[in-house]
Every structure is written in structure tokens, then in C-alpha cells.
């Protein structure tokens with residue numbers, strides 16, 4: 245979703261902000277802009293629909309300089325994608341005398357924007373865009389003009405008053421003509437401030453990743469905390485909604501381990517991240533068996549919930565389905581899993597002995613956070629399985645397990661899925677035996693070895709994708725433990741290759757979807773030792789209707805190979821419950837190659853955002 249970067253310091257902030265925005269490109273966006281303080285003492289904006297490159301081109305022609313700059317990448321919610329709707333929004337010509345020059349950037353949704361807009365228009369404010377964001381700027385101007393008439397005009401108070409009037413989750417950064425100050429505040433949307441005391445620079449962003457290597461300390465304000473960044477004393481002060489100084493801010497040194505991720509020799513981040521899986525699995529094992537993770541595991545070993553609720557979205561929800569299978573099979577604990585967007589509105593049946601698990605790569609997914617809040621309000625114990633350290637989910641859940649996936653840049657989640665599922669398996673193992681067992685990590689490392697072998701033969705999957713990427717549709721099938729990865733395979737393919745794909749429990753096909761099968765439909769069948777004969781029968785049913793069969797199946801299974809059009813041999817030996825995670829890597833590679841042959845924007849697929857911070 246929208247990315248925000250702001251800078252105050254001794255340097256020209258333009259390139260710093262543009263670099264921050266470049267790092268946030270992975271979040272998904274459709275336009276970009278910056279605002280600067282011009283020599284005439286007023287703010288000016290440069291903004292452009294499309295890629296960041298378009299903005300760079302206009303900036304490089306004009307060479308603006310500004311010690312205080314805010315920038316934004318927009319992911320459209322209200323109003324089409326065009327230059328006018330891009331951020332920052334600037335106050336010029338919004339009020340009669342244009343006394344104020346203010347620019348704002350926004351991430352989130354102002355739910356009561358239509359009502360507020362009407363009220364503001366009636367009071368003489370003009371709007372230039374179709375966005376809800378501009379309503380906040382209108383409110384701010386309105387507050388300033390009202391306060392001015394009583395000779396008490398004050399930016400801070402006006403911002404707080406305007407903020408109190410909006411509904412929904414949002415983060416804002418506000419720039420005025422005071423070159424020494426930026427204001428930022430949020431509710432239910434990510435916001436981080438940063439300082440670098442040596443270089444006397446201050447930063448603000450929607451994502452700490454933008455600040456890696458720039459800030460050496462980062463601050464995570466609570467909801468409703470106004471951050472006032474001051475260039476003169478290189479300090480950030482924090483205030484509550486009544487304007488009183490507040491300490492409701494978490495801080496930490498910027499993670500050295502959080503390196504800026506580059507693609508290296510790989511053509512896409514997604515491919516790099518698929519190939520990183522063996523290494524990241526071994527990192528996970530080391531962290532929890534020998535490293536700091538031991539303490540986290542010891543802390544959670546006491547859990548013995550009567551029932552577990554799992555909430556997540558998208559791929560993280562699929563990882564939740566895998567974890568549910570693990571917990572029910574090995575722990576015999578009933579698990580209820582819900583999409584976070586459903587859970588939050590369904591008045592779930594929760595009891596005090598329950599545990600609620602939230603799974604998220606980013607830790608900033610709006611629906612997942614809302615589901616977490618619901619459980620926290622009802623005093624249900626909460627556990628986060630999360631990748632991004634310092635994210636809202638990581639900070640707010642009662643306990644957290646970090647999945648050790650490292651930065652995931654590709655919008656299509658790959659390594660995070662595998663590591664979320666393994667973290668869930670590890671959690672189940674620890675609460676079952678009340679201690680850390682090395683055996684489970686041996687199995688994880690065996691999975692890492694197998695994935696490594698599979699990746700060495702990625703070419704065979706690429707060759708299959710090249711032959712069938714233009715087929716009409718793709719049905720991924722699997723039974724039992726393999727069903728969640730059938731769903732995940734289909735999601736991966738549709739999100740990056742823009743083809744119709746569905747995941748089905750193999751036994752369900754004949755209850756409807758088999759009507760789709762003809763010689764232009766492909767069935768990717770995940771065949772593993774459990775329920776082998778049943779799954780093979782389902783393949784026969786598709787074959788009888790001339791569907792194209794791509795089987796992910798046991799090595800040396802000549803019969804299965806014969807009935808399949810394409811065959812990907814797997815070595816399942818010793819992997820047992822981890823088999824679905826191994827088979828899923830085939831689907832990841834297959835989706836990647838299909839997308840590559842189709843020529844789509846693999847790392848930043850259309851319409852998608854890496855971190856979905858609106859509901």
C-alpha cells in the first residue's frame with residue numbers, strides 16, 4: 245500500500261527521499277510524488293502517475309533542493325490513478341487567500357470523507373482531487389482559519405483537531421513552510437520515525453526498511469501520538485491528542501541484520517526468495533535451537549490451550565491451514581481458522597483458556613491487526629507468527645515468534661509461507677513436550693536439503709511452464725495435508741501470472757469444477773504418500789476428460805508418470821508432515837516461470853500491494 249518517506253537534515257533531502265521511495269516500491273504503488281520548500285518560501289509538489297522513474301525524470305530536469313522533504317508512493321483507493329490524485333496534496337488554491345502553504349501525504353482510508361468533504365465545501369474549501377486524503381488537508385486549513393480568527397492559529401493544535409474528526413485507519417505526514425519541522429501521526433496504520441544523531445538527520449516513514457542505513461535509532465509511536473520532528477535540535481517530541489508530552493513510543497536501535505535487500509544475480513526478487521528457502525530454514529533452526537530464539541521458545545512452552553484460533557490473510561492464511569493440520573494431528577488441539585477479514589466481524593466464540601495465533605509476513609496487515617485487537621480487548625492470549633521485527637503485530641501481540649525469513653520484497657510471498665508453517669510446527673512441538681527438541685530441527689534441515697536438490701533441477705519446471713503457460717486455466721489439487729498447498733499454488737499463479745487458477749481438494753472436483761475440464765485445462769496434481777490411491781483416481785477422472793496433467797509425485801513411480809502429461813519426481817523420504825512444504829516449492833517455481841513466459845511484472849504484480857494496510 246502507500247509508502248511514506250520524510251526527511252529533515254543538513255543535506256538536500258530529495259535524493260534521500262527518492263531512495264526511500266525506491267525501497268518501498270515493493271509494497272505496490274501506482275503513482276509517486278514529493279514536496280519541497282521552494283525559494284519563494286512556499287511549498288511545491290512534483291508528482292506523477294506510474295512508476296517512480298516518471299517522478300525521477302521530472303525531478304532531474306528541475307533539480308529542486310530542500311532540507312525538508314516528504315515523499316509518497318500511492319496505491320489508489322479513492323479516485324483513479326492520475327497526477328492530480330497522486331500525493332503529496334498541497335493547500336494552494338484550496339482556500340480563498342492561500343495564506344497557508346501545507347503539504348500532506350497519507351496512507352489509509354478516511355471513512356467519513358464524503359460527509360466531511362461536503363461540510364468543508366460549504367465552508368469555502370476547494371478540492372482539487374478525488375481522494376479522501378485531501379479531506380484531511382481541508383480539515384487542517386479549516387482549523388487554521390478558525391483558530392486565526394481567535395488569534396490562536398497553531399499548526400500542532402490544528403493537526404490534532406483535524407485528526408480527531410476523521411474515522412478509519414490512517415497515517416499522515418504534514419509539511420509546512422517551517423523548514424525545521426515535520427509533523428506525523430497515525431491510527432491503525434504503520435508509521436516509524438528515525439534519527440541519526442551523528443549526521444543530525446531525522447526521518448519518518450511507513451516502513452523501517454526505508455530507513456535502513458540512514459537512521460540509527462527508530463521510534464514506533466502508538467496510535468494517536470503526534471510526532472514533531474525538529475531539525476534545529478535534531479529531536480523528535482511526542483504528544484498525545486490533548487497536546488500533552490507523551491512517552492507512548494517504542495524505540496530501538498535500527499537492526500543491523502536488516503540489510504537492504506538486492507536481487508544479486510537473480511532476475512527477480514521472487515526467484516531469489518524462492519532460492520533462499522534452504523538457507524532461511526537453517527537460520528530458523530539455528531536461531532531457535534542455539535540462538536536467542538531459545539528464550540522465546542522457553543517462554544511459550546507453558547501454553548496448553550483448550551482451543552486455538554488462527555487468523556491471517558492470503559498466503560499467511562494458507563500457512564495457517566498447514567499449521568492447523570499440524571496442531572490437530574500432533575497436539576490434538578482443536579483449531580479454528582478464519583480469514584482475518586471475517587474473524588473481525590463475526591463475533592467469534594472465544595474463551596479465556598483459548599490461544600489466538602496471528603500469522604503475517606509484514607505484521608502490518610490491517611485485517612490481521614484488527615483481529616488481534618479484538619482478542620486483546622477480550623483478554624484472550626495472543627501469539628504472533630511474524631517476519632518483520634518491530635512491526636505492529638510483533639509489538640502488540642502478547643508473545644511473538646519471528647520466522648527468520650529475512651526481508652521479503654517480492655509481492656508474492658514465498659519463503660515467508662514456508663517459514664511461517666515451520667514456525668507453527670515448532671510451536672506445536674514445544675508446547676507438546678514442554679522442551680526444545682533437536683529432532684524437529686533435524687527434520688527442518690532435511691527439508692532444507694531436499695528443497696536445495698529440487699532447486700538444482702528448477703530447469704525441468706521451467707521447461708514444463710514454457711510448454712503450457714498459454715493454457716486456459718489451472719486447477720491445483722491435493723488431499724488432506726496437501727490441500728492448503730493446492731490453494732497456495734493457485735493463489736501464487738493467479739497473482740503473478742494473471743491466469744485463472746483454483747485450488748481444490750482433489751475429492752471435490754467431481755462436485756462441480758470438473759465441468760471446467762477440457763483439453764485446454766491443466767491440473768497440477770500434488771500426489772504424496774498419504775491418500776495416494778484416492779488422489780491417483782482423481783487424476784484418472786481428469787485424464788478421461790482430456791485435461792492436461794502435471795503431477796508432482798514420488799520419484800520412480802512409473803505408473804503415475806505414465807498417466808501424467810508432465811511429471812516432477814520428488815524424494816519424499818523422511819519428510820512426513822513437511823511434504824506439503826516441499827511440494828509447494830514446485831508450485832512456487834511453476835508460477836514464477838509461467839509469469840515469466842507471460843511477461844508480467846513478477847515482483848510488483850498489477851493491483852497488488854505487499855503490505856495491505858487498509859481493510
Ligand code: AGP
Pocket residue numbers: 557558559560561603604605606607608609612655656657658736739852853854855856
Ligand atoms: C501473498 O503472495 C500475497 N501477496 C498476500 O496474500 C499476503 O500473503 C497477504 O496480504 C497477507 O500479508 P501478510 O503476511 O503481510 O499479513
